[in-house]
Amino acid sequence: MKIGMISLGCPKNLVDSEVMLGLVQQAGHQLTRHAADADVLIVNTCAFIDKAKQESIDTILEMAELKKNGRCQRLVVTGCMAERYRDELRAKIPEIDAVLGTGEVPHIVNALGIRDSGLGIRDSGFGTRTIQLLRANGEPLNAQSPIPNPQSLPTYIYDAETPRLLATPRHYAYVKIAEGCDYNCAFCIIPTLRGHYRSRPAESIVREARSLAGRGVKELLLISQDTSFYGVDRGERGALARLLRELNGIDGLEWIRMLYLYPTTIGDDVLDAMAESDKVCTYIDLPLQHASDAVLKRMKRPGTRAGYERLLGRIRTRVPGVTLRTTFIVGFPGETGEDFGALQDFVSTVGFDHVGVFTYSHEEGTSAHGLADDVPAKVKRQRQSRLMSLQKRIASRAQQARVGRQVRLLVDGPSSEHDLVLRARLEGQAPDIDSIVYLTDCDPSEYSAGQFIQAEIVGSREYDLLARPLSA
Numbered sequence: 001m002k003i004g005m006i007s008l009g010c011p012k013n014l015v016d017s018e019v020m021l022g023l024v025q026q027a028g029h030q031l032t033r034h035a036a037d038a039d040v041l042i043v044n045t046c047a048f049i050d051k052a053k054q055e056s057i058d059t060i061l062e063m064a065e066l067k068k069n070g071r072c073q074r075l076v077v078t079g080c081m082a083e084r085y086r087d088e089l090r091a092k093i094p095e096i097d098a099v100l101g102t103g104e105v106p107h108i109v110n111a112l113g114i115r116d117s118g119l120g121i122r123d124s125g126f127g128t129r130t131i132q133l134l135r136a137n138g139e140p141l142n143a144q145s146p147i148p149n150p151q152s153l154p155t156y157i158y159d160a161e162t163p164r165l166l167a168t169p170r171h172y173a174y175v176k177i178a179e180g181c182d183y184n185c186a187f188c189i190i191p192t193l194r195g196h197y198r199s200r201p202a203e204s205i206v207r208e209a210r211s212l213a214g215r216g217v218k219e220l221l222l223i224s225q226d227t228s229f230y231g232v233d234r235g236e237r238g239a240l241a242r243l244l245r246e247l248n249g250i251d252g253l254e255w256i257r258m259l260y261l262y263p264t265t266i267g268d269d270v271l272d273a274m275a276e277s278d279k280v281c282t283y284i285d286l287p288l289q290h291a292s293d294a295v296l297k298r299m300k301r302p303g304t305r306a307g308y309e310r311l312l313g314r315i316r317t318r319v320p321g322v323t324l325r326t327t328f329i330v331g332f333p334g335e336t337g338e339d340f341g342a343l344q345d346f347v348s349t350v351g352f353d354h355v356g357v358f359t360y361s362h363e364e365g366t367s368a369h370g371l372a373d374d375v376p377a378k379v380k381r382q383r384q385s386r387l388m389s390l391q392k393r394i395a396s397r398a399q400q401a402r403v404g405r406q407v408r409l410l411v412d413g414p415s416s417e418h419d420l421v422l423r424a425r426l427e428g429q430a431p432d433i434d435s436i437v438y439l440t441d442c443d444p445s446e447y448s449a450g451q452f453i454q455a456e457i458v459g460s461r462e463y464d465l466l467a468r469p470l471s472a
Contacts, residue, residue, distance in 0.1 A: 001112065002030045004038030006059055007167065009046025011174045011223050011259070011432075013079055014167060015158075017044045020078065020108040022163030027109045031165070035066055040074040040112050045081035047193065049361035056081045064095035076100065076111045080193045083154065084365075102194055103154025153195035154180070160207040169413065171218045171450025172431060177205050177243070178224035182233070183262075185289075186300040186368035187329065187360065190225055197226065197233045202243050206250070213252030218450050219410065220247065221257045221430065228258075228265040241269035248277035254452060255410065257281040257430060263288060263311055264302050271318040281427050282319050287327040291346035292339035295332055300367065305346055312350055323428030325354035330387060331380030332360045333371035340383050347390055353398065354434050355391040357384045392462055395435070399460035406456050406470065409437055413449040422447060424455070424467070435463035442469045 003024050007017035020042065025031060032038050041063045045056035056079075066072045074097045077089055083101035090096050098111035157179040158164070166173055180195040181188075209220055224230065231239020247256050256279050263286055274280045290296050291305045303311075315322055328343060347355065359380040362373040407426055415421040415438060422439035429435060439447075439455065447453065447469070459466035 001039040002032045002037055003040050003042065003112065004032050004035045005042040005044065006063070007044045008056055008059060009048065009052060009080065011221065012176060013044060013046055015174050015176045016079065016102070016105055018164045018167050019105055019158050019162055020044070021165040021167070023106070023108050024112065025165055026163045029112065035063065036070055038072055040076065041066065041072050042076045042078060045077060045079040047081040047084045048189070049358070049363065053081060060093060064093060067095050074112065078108070083193045101154060103156040105156055155195055155198070157198055157200060159200065160204045160211065169449055170216050172221065173212050173217045174221045174223050175205060175208055176224060177222050177227065177230050181225035184300055184367070186298065187332065187363065187366055189363050189365050192365055194225065197229060199231050199234050202239060202246065205243060206246055209247055209250055209253065213250050216450065218253065219255040219257065220253055221259055223259050226260060226262040226265060228261040228270060238269050241273040244273040244277055244280050248279045253279055255279060255281050255427065257283055259285045259430065261286050263308060266311070268318060271315060275319045282322045283428055283430065284315055284322055285325045289327065289329050290332065290343055292342040295335055295339050298334055299332060305342065309350070323353045325434065326352050327356040327358065328387065329358050329360050330383040331375040333368060333374055335375055344387060344390060347387065351394055352391070353428060357387045359384050396460065396462050399463065399465055402457045402465060403459060404457065406454060409453055409455050409467065411447050411449055411451045411453060414444055420444060437465045437467050439467055439469060
């Protein structure tokens with residue numbers, strides 16, 4: 001059969017999609033990029049916030065139309081939304097043939113050809129909660145959703161032997177070093193969707209990394225819900241620093257980047273390994289969520305503004321030239337104008353290189369859902385815009401200061417903006433989420449994706465940079 005997949009959400013979900021594609025291909029099925037040509041369509045969904053859920057529902061309904069009016073014979077829904085709303089998805093969208101949660105990735109091949117098999121249906125525990133999702137035409141999709149029993153939380157995680165078909169450009173790949181989360185942040189549903197934290201053995205990660213390097217991967221991006229917690233669940237203190245040093249010795253790799261670190265689990269051993277390992281990017285992705293002590297307490301985050309400032313100072317001292325990325329949530333229940341002002345002041349004081357800002361989404365199944373969602377949606381959007389405007393000014397000044405510098409860049413490929421322009425990145429820029437470098441004054445045919453070059457920064461454009469190659 002011809003199989004088509006639509007993968008939504010974060011890189012962690014993308015890895016699950018790549019594993020499913022690998023399993024499907026190993027089973028002898030063909031893959032297609034064109035949904036209209038597929039015999040079976042798979043939608044790997046996200047359910048982290050309202051916008052993600054809406055995108056998932058709209059995509060499922062779009063694929064359901066293809067099933068009714070086109071070649072498609074089966075529709076399979078997987079991922080976080082399937083984990084969270086498995087029964088009601090099947091009840092409200094009858095075109096769905098099978099539902100697989102986050103822990104049922106290995107069952108994907110069976111789900112392709114066994115109609116109404118009940119795959120993914122399990123006793124979810126106790127209680128109900130009301131959900132309201134919208135069809136594309138605005139019609140409500142209402143249902144009652146079981147609250148998962150902790151004993152039935154997902155436990156699956158792939159290993160180095162699991163087939164995997166990369167969906168990223170061939171020169172970089174994500175490697176999931178752990179799955180799940182043991183924190184109880186008030187706004188987050190991830191522990192319910194992904195289960196308890198569980199680290200992969202270091203030996204498995206290293207074998208996978210060597211295999212990827214052998215396939216031409218130059219940049220390895222280590223991901224999990226809390227990358228800095230790696231190994232702690234296995235009683236292996238210092239495991240992440242040891243892993244970084246071992247990965248640093250793999251031939252073929254050029255950059256090793258960590259995403260999703262947690263402010264209370266970053267040890268000096270990890271910072272030292274980063275500073276001393278030439279392939280480990282001096283890049284810290286540290287979602288802080290807020291800087292008002294009162295809001296952090298209500299969020300059930302273990303930090304304070306003063307503690308964050310000390311941590312960031314320690315990071316900058318131990319890792320000279322480090323790039324700092326973070327994310328914040330505005331509009332959390334009870335957030336006052338004073339709280340938001342404290343967040344603005346923090347951003348101005350610290351001077352992050354990259355910042356993402358989300359408006360709070362009132363998610364059922366989280367402890368914050370019991371709080372009044374008392375910040376109006378308009379105010380949330382205004383605060384998001386104001387914080388991003390502040391960060392744009394900070395980033396623009398920092399980018400202007402780079403003009404005239406000679407730098408090492410990784411070429412990602414042609415720019416969609418112009419045929420004679422290439423996209424590239426500095427060590428301090430992660431793919432898809434950060435700013436980029438536009439390479440001009442060059443013949444694109446002389447460069448290939450995955451190539452490292454020397455270049456001179458010749459200009460800036462708010463977040464992005466302009467450069468010209470110095471050598472091929």
